[in-house]
Amino acid sequence: MQHSMHISRMSLTEDLVSRSFRLEVDPGPEPHRAPLADSEIEALTLRLLAECGQEPLWVFAYGSLIWKPDFAAVEARHGTATGWHRSFCLEMTRWRGSRTQPGLMMALDHGGRCNGVAFRLSDDDRLGQIRRMIRREVGTLDDASSVRWLPIQTKQGRVRALVFWAGPKGDRVLRKLPLDAVASVLARACGHMGSCAEYLYLTVKHLEEWGIRDRNLWQLQKLVASELRAIHGLDMVKIRSSA
Template sequence: MLADAPTADDIRVFAYGSLIWKPCFAFIEQRIGTVEGWHRSCCLKSTRWRGTPDKPGLMLALEPGGRCRGVVYRLAPDTSRDGLMALWRRELGPKPLNHDPLWLSVRTEKGAVPAITFVANPQGLSYVGATSIDEAADMIAQAAGVWGPCAAYLHETVVRLRTLGIRDRYLWRLQSAVAEKIISERSKGSASHEDPDLQQQRQSLCPQGADRPPRIATRQ
């Protein structure tokens, strides 16, 4: 794949989810960019990092259609190979792969640049395809894994996108639905039976006493 890079010291990665707020590589430049023909979708189940086999979470990938705004990183040349190895371990997983790494053109204010982009593989072990907002919110609100609640993953992604001035109608609607479900669950008293650490993490997403969930406007 590196053979298709513009030059050995000009390798870029397009981030649209957790790579925005938790990159696993050193970089020397970042820009806001848009990929045409792809959109965010919570279409990969997580049974370890943000969920369990009994209550899987959902993670983001790109699926065909629409457009996606995110961040394009230029990797530090002196550590680019180490950075890519870490990225491969994090994103690809066991075969059949959940992601297909592709070189896609990313439009930025300084012109279009090619960047490695991870898109969903419909034959992947964790691929679940399209789900309704309500179905996805149910899964995300209930799931937690080694890295914490799935709702925290979604919330952090939405917050970082908002900070960057990026709006994604799908994620905004999903975040609002997840927050509503967490508050509804708490009002029924079910949160009191959770593991204390998980309960505390959920409460950080929806503080007690709030008149409405900490959601972000669903309109662009």
């Protein structure tokens, strides 16, 4: 069950997020990044299915899979991935970014600990569920290396869970960016699927509903809210109205 344990109100609001949207056309895949072929998707799907074996199929969600799952879950638990933390470290020029204003996507990077949600998937059509997640989460063969099985600790014991975008590699990875630099990007980037500010807002909001507070993300939503207010002159409106 979901429980909200925190009473602090988010600085980043739906109204502020709505100001981050703009109409963007899908530019399509980047020429130098060949998307996974159907045969490669099938091979990866079959490999992961075989690696799961007869064990329950768990997926660890730490970002959008919490609020936009693409699978049939029959159980959900609070879970912790030790040795990993959330990081906006993946530059993207599509989806929630553009080639003129690249965005940042969240992944798991090494170090620390990450509290999220472990979902146990239905045993029905495991093949189809894994295939759908790969089509959604894995863009290229290089990206497939960031799909891992991680030990996730829950109150009911440890489970082995499938995790996407853990320890990504490649020229798109921008590690150890300061939070104010990340906030500047998230407040401005938007693509044909929405804005980075919306992604952050939905992630923090749903984590709060699960009683999970990520200190970095909580600070980041405050910074992005301040950026959006400054970009749209909202602080000046407050000053003028109080004068």
